[in-house]
Amino acid sequence: MAHRSGRGQAIPIEPWRSFLQEIDERLHGNLALHCLGGFVVTQQYGIGRATSDIDFLSVAKQHNEDDVEAIAGMRSSLHLKYRLYVQYVGVATPPCDWVSRLRPMFPDATWKHLRLFALDPMDLALSKLERNSERDREDLLGLARAGLIDAGELKIRYLEEVRPYLLSKHSWHDRSLELWLEMIAQAKQ
Numbered sequence: 065m066a067h068r069s070g071r072g073q074a075i076p077i078e079p080w081r082s083f084l085q086e087i088d089e090r091l092h093g094n095l096a097l098h099c100l101g102g103f104v105v106t107q108q109y110g111i112g113r114a115t116s117d118i119d120f121l122s123v124a125k126q127h128n129e130d131d132v133e134a135i136a137g138m139r140s141s142l143h144l145k146y147r148l149y150v151q152y153v154g155v156a157t158p159p160c161d162w163v164s165r166l167r168p169m170f171p172d173a174t175w176k177h178l179r180l181f182a183l184d185p186m187d188l189a190l191s192k193l194e195r196n197s198e199r200d201r202e203d204l205l206g207l208a209r210a211g212l213i214d215a216g217e218l219k220i221r222y223l224e225e226v227r228p229y230l231l232s233k234h235s236w237h238d239r240s241l242e243l244w245l246e247m248i249a250q251a252k253q
Contacts, residue, residue, distance in 0.1 A: 072108035072182065074172035080107065083146040087136050088175035093126030096179040098166060100156065100191050102203070108169055108182040111206035113199075119153040121162075121183075121191075130177075158183060158191040159225030185212035189244075190226055196240045201247065208248045215248045 076084055099108075102115030123132055136142040136150045143149040162183055169180040183191060185207045192200035207213045222241050230237055 072110070072167075072169055075170050076107060076173065079146050079148060083136070083142060083148045084170075084173070084178060084180075085175065086142055086145075087132065087150075088178040090135050091127075091130050091177035093130060094177050094179070095123060095125040095130050095132060096181060097132065097150070098122045098124075098163070098181050098183070099169065100153065100158070100183045100188055102199070104169075104182040104188055105203045105206065108167065109185060109188075109207060109210060109212060111203065111210060113202070113206075116148050118148075118150045118180075120150060121153060121156060121158060123152075155195070156191045157194045157226060157230065159187050159221050160229055161225055162187040162191075186214070186218050186221055189213055189218060190222055193222070193226070193237060193240055193244070201244070204244055205247060205251050208251050213248060215245050218248075219245060 075081060097118065097120045099118055099120050101117070101119030102113060103118045105111045106113060106115055120132075125132075132150050133152060134140065136148075138149050138151065140149065165184040165187055166181040167184055169182050182188070189204050189207060192203060204213065208215075219241065222237075227234065227237065
């Protein structure tokens with residue numbers, strides 16, 4: 065069931081709840097993860113699909129020793145225990161103003177140090193445009209069907225906040241966006 069407001073769940077479901085609680089308990093100071101990917105699609109926007117990781121674009125932390133990937137990344141003790149992990153995503157091109165539109169996740173969680181923030185639906189979709197995999201297109205359609213993507217606004221945001229900052233392959237990105245806009249239009253029919 066999609067969270068049409070885009071507010072997501074008040075607290076995470078299991079096994080995410082226990083996994084995130086253990087991350088919080090291992091932190092020395094406040095840490096904020098700016099999340100994207102399948103975790104955000106499922107947990108914030110309610111589009112059902114399986115995922116086992118929390119992708120993040122950036123992290124804001126108070127203590128250098130709070131290395132979230134060492135605590136809960138691939139092959140960490142938490143990964144082995146829960147079969148879940150966190151990972152930095154360096155290959156994504158979100159719109160330039162994505163930080164100003166971040167949305168808090170799990171507002172009723174009782175964590176002492178950990179805070180999670182999600183990209184808004186259109187920034188999330190545009191961050192997937194460069195890779196343009198089948199899963200990325202499925203996520204786009206799920207968000208669009210849930211009423212969280214407006215094709216016109218998506219195109220404007222791409223033209224104003226993504227395209228001017230691309231270093232190459234402008235026509236390839238343009239064609240990908242046009243394909244996505246056609247997919248959205250067909251999904252609404």
